Amino acid sequence: MHNAPPIAELRSRLAAFREILQRRKLPAALITDERNVRYLSGFSGSESALLITPQRKFLLTDFRYMEEARRDLPGWAVVVEKLARPDAEGKEKELIPRALMEKAGHLARRLRLRHLVVEADDMRVLDMRALRRAARNTRVEPKDKLLCELRLVKSAWEVRQIEKALRIQEQCLLELFESLGEGLTEREAAARLRYLMVRAGADDQAFEPLFQVGSHSSLPHGRTTRRLLRADAIVLVDWGAKKAGYHSDLTRTFFLGTIPGRLRKIHDLVVEAQRRAINRIAPGVPFTEVDAAAREVIRKGGYGKAFGHSTGHGLGLDVHEPPALSAREKGEFLAGMVVAVEPGVYCPGLGGVRIEDDVLVTPHGHRVLSRLKRSLRWNAL
Amino acid sequence: MHNAPPIAELRSRLAAFREILQRRKLPAALITDERNVRYLSGFSGSESALLITPQRKFLLTDFRYMEEARRDLPGWAVVVEKLARPDAEGKEKELIPRALMEKAGHLARRLRLRHLVVEADDMRVLDMRALRRAARNTRVEPKDKLLCELRLVKSAWEVRQIEKALRIQEQCLLELFESLGEGLTEREAAARLRYLMVRAGADDQAFEPLFQVGSHSSLPHGRTTRRLLRADAIVLVDWGAKKAGYHSDLTRTFFLGTIPGRLRKIHDLVVEAQRRAINRIAPGVPFTEVDAAAREVIRKGGYGKAFGHSTGHGLGLDVHEPPALSAREKGEFLAGMVVAVEPGVYCPGLGGVRIEDDVLVTPHGHRVLSRLKRSLRWNAL
Numbered sequence: 001m002h003n004a005p006p007i008a009e010l011r012s013r014l015a016a017f018r019e020i021l022q023r024r025k026l027p028a029a030l031i032t033d034e035r036n037v038r039y040l041s042g043f044s045g046s047e048s049a050l051l052i053t054p055q056r057k058f059l060l061t062d063f064r065y066m067e068e069a070r071r072d073l074p075g076w077a078v079v080v081e082k083l084a085r086p087d088a089e090g091k092e093k094e095l096i097p098r099a100l101m102e103k104a105g106h107l108a109r110r111l112r113l114r115h116l117v118v119e120a121d122d123m124r125v126l127d128m129r130a131l132r133r134a135a136r137n138t139r140v141e142p143k144d145k146l147l148c149e150l151r152l153v154k155s156a157w158e159v160r161q162i163e164k165a166l167r168i169q170e171q172c173l174l175e176l177f178e179s180l181g182e183g184l185t186e187r188e189a190a191a192r193l194r195y196l197m198v199r200a201g202a203d204d205q206a207f208e209p210l211f212q213v214g215s216h217s218s219l220p221h222g223r224t225t226r227r228l229l230r231a232d233a234i235v236l237v238d239w240g241a242k243k244a245g246y247h248s249d250l251t252r253t254f255f256l257g258t259i260p261g262r263l264r265k266i267h268d269l270v271v272e273a274q275r276r277a278i279n280r281i282a283p284g285v286p287f288t289e290v291d292a293a294a295r296e297v298i299r300k301g302g303y304g305k306a307f308g309h310s311t312g313h314g315l316g317l318d319v320h321e322p323p324a325l326s327a328r329e330k331g332e333f334l335a336g337m338v339v340a341v342e343p344g345v346y347c348p349g350l351g352g353v354r355i356e357d358d359v360l361v362t363p364h365g366h367r368v369l370s371r372l373k374r375s376l377r378w379n380a381l
Numbered sequence: 382m383h384n385a386p387p388i389a390e391l392r393s394r395l396a397a398f399r400e401i402l403q404r405r406k407l408p409a410a411l412i413t414d415e416r417n418v419r420y421l422s423g424f425s426g427s428e429s430a431l432l433i434t435p436q437r438k439f440l441l442t443d444f445r446y447m448e449e450a451r452r453d454l455p456g457w458a459v460v461v462e463k464l465a466r467p468d469a470e471g472k473e474k475e476l477i478p479r480a481l482m483e484k485a486g487h488l489a490r491r492l493r494l495r496h497l498v499v500e501a502d503d504m505r506v507l508d509m510r511a512l513r514r515a516a517r518n519t520r521v522e523p524k525d526k527l528l529c530e531l532r533l534v535k536s537a538w539e540v541r542q543i544e545k546a547l548r549i550q551e552q553c554l555l556e557l558f559e560s561l562g563e564g565l566t567e568r569e570a571a572a573r574l575r576y577l578m579v580r581a582g583a584d585d586q587a588f589e590p591l592f593q594v595g596s597h598s599s600l601p602h603g604r605t606t607r608r609l610l611r612a613d614a615i616v617l618v619d620w621g622a623k624k625a626g627y628h629s630d631l632t633r634t635f636f637l638g639t640i641p642g643r644l645r646k647i648h649d650l651v652v653e654a655q656r657r658a659i660n661r662i663a664p665g666v667p668f669t670e671v672d673a674a675a676r677e678v679i680r681k682g683g684y685g686k687a688f689g690h691s692t693g694h695g696l697g698l699d700v701h702e703p704p705a706l707s708a709r710e711k712g713e714f715l716a717g718m719v720v721a722v723e724p725g726v727y728c729p730g731l732g733g734v735r736i737e738d739d740v741l742v743t744p745h746g747h748r749v750l751s752r753l754k755r756s757l758r759w760n761a762l
Contacts, residue, residue, distance in 0.1 A: 118506075120506040121505065125501040125502075126501040126525060195573060198568065199569050199573075
């Protein structure tokens with residue numbers, strides 16, 4: 001199977017998930033979140049589902065993935081939904097999930113399940129209705145975050161995928177910069193970066209890159225625009241790659257031309273805040289301490305109010321998953337967690353600076369997985 | 382507002398939607414589907430919602446889009462969710478919808494709504510729960526396809542957006558072909574096509590293009606692979622562009638080298654089937670007749686069983702929306718509908734041929750909106 005975890009690892013993930021179900025006295029689970037389906041089975045097709053009981057395991061999918069699923073998932077019973085009215089490309093997003101949930105409901109009935117939990121944070125109201133109707137006497141109960149705990153700590157194989165994604169995104173930003181010049185729009189730079197990353201072997205970009213030029217860099221902003229890259233403008237790039245389903249996530253802020261003194265100072269401050277935050281990362285340390293470490297540096301530098309977001313977040317099959325590195329998050333670091341650390345200072349009218357790197361929690365401390373320099377001059381990265 | 386419909390058109394869409402609500406005796410609706418939010422308000426930010434009553438209209442959004450919404454949506458009351466714990470990039474997909482639904486629930490309470498309908502085909506079970514809790518005494522009822530009827534018939538402005546998307550995707554395929562050669566993988570060709578379309582002014586690709594080489598072209602297949610383009614191989618490309626939210630969708634099947642006689646005959650057959658199907662399109666004609674017209678040609682040619690999918694589908698803010706051009710779809714064409722017509726013949730081991738074009742239903746017949754030739758030789762397209 002392309003880009004799938006080793007079979008032994010898949011087995012131990014499934015065993016751990018069954019233990020969680022048993023501990024919570026849940027007899028069976030229907031997994032519909034694409035990332036969770038992939039985590040437990042290695043199967044990466046879209047619009048598929050897993051039905052897991054203490055003894056049995058089923059993959060439910062449609063005609064598009066039938067051959068692939070039967071070939072690549074030994075040990076799983078593959079249930080195929082042959083749509084009565086498929087379209088040519090499998091673009092019918094309404095039909096497939098609902099038909100699949102009917103199939104899942106029939107399966108629950110056939111297995112005589114009394115109780116089935118489903119993912120409340122993934123399933124649509126419509127699909128839930130179809131499932132309940134088809135399952136009849138099975139009690140269908142929505143639950144949040146069924147796999148959250150399991151996915152928090154990464155295996156060596158998972159860390160390697162994140163590292164592969166990092167090498168791709170780092171190399172491709174440098175490659176982009178070679179052809180970077182005035183007259184390129186934010187949108188075009190972002191589109192070119194995506195193309196380079198896919199060509200270099202990424203599944204895709206991890207998310208729509210933020211490519212924010214000039215005073216735009218001060219906004220936590222929803223979209224990339226048609227603004228032109230210009231000399232003497234600050235450029236904030238927040239981008240990532242995806243490899244075997246795993247995400248990497250970096251931010252760099254740099255200048256094409258001369259650097260105003262105030263922004264240089266802010267950049268130094270953000271670099272220092274990030275360094276202090278990263279240095280606190282080790283098993284047993286509360287998440288809040290890392291957030292506080294970054295915040296203290298920025299506050300002392302006089303920009304406390306200009307740092308309005310959390311210091312970071314977990315990374316994995318989601319580009320943004322627990323833990324949050326914020327002042328409110330409960331809990332502490334465990335060896336094997338991977339987090340992005342991304343303090344920032346944003347001054348409306350002037351510009352914003354954010355620096356983001358990805359860090360692995362090791363048994364005795366941490367290791368920074370990203371390698372790209374934090375320089376304010378792009379040609380010194 | 383960038384790429385938004387004319388204000389008069391937005392007004393008449395909203396008036397028509399309120400009429401539908403009134404006719405169905407529904408006092409208020411919460412619209413969460415991104416495409417429907419855009420359709421009714423022109424607002425294209427993600428994770429936002431509209432609350433619409435007979436007299437009032439609210440846009441609910443978060444801090445990322447605050448300025449944009451207030452500037453671009455005169456007449457709408459903008460309700461902003463300021464997340465207590467935002468992340469730097471707005472990548473927190475769990476938090477935003479739930480927080481927004483709580484906000485919507487509080488608003489429903491404040492407005493003393495007795496009854497509120499929501500979109501069952503969009504809303505997650507989790508968000509529904511948050512909404513119900515916050516709305517308290519308001520009865521929250523999920524409904525399917527609230528805007529389906531309204532979106533079926535396109536305005537002149539909407540047709541123009543689809544035509545713009547078509548010009549982009551046609552021009553970019555030709556551009557891709559100039560640099561096309563052996564040694565390029567399906568994946569890389571697809572990534573390059575996307576880049577070219579964004580550079581040419583598309584919002585994005587309409588969907589992940591299918592770029593299927595050789596015998597792969599015979600599968601209704603879930604993904605593009607690392608197969609190499611080679612001379613003497615058939616290449617099926619199913620691709621589209623998106624402009625101002627509207628999708629275009631074409632398929633061409635062609636050869637880089639010499640063409641085996643049997644595939645040439647199949648190609649002629651599919652072209653003829655498509656021609657007959659398109660010629661039937663006019664107001665008042667049942668959808669089933671168009672499907673039957675294509676199917677009859679292919680059956681008489683001896684390939685009836687090799688055409689296993691429907692003949693086409695509607696196009697608009699979704700790349701795949703009603704009507705389906707299939708043997709089961711009820712109803713008939715109305716002037717203003719836009720449909721993709723895409724018969725195909727798939728022979729395992731040999732290869733598949735599909736041809737797809739986009740067609741507008743006019744008051745007295747139809748007009749084919751796409752212009753790219755249907756040649757089997759790419760350099761004659």
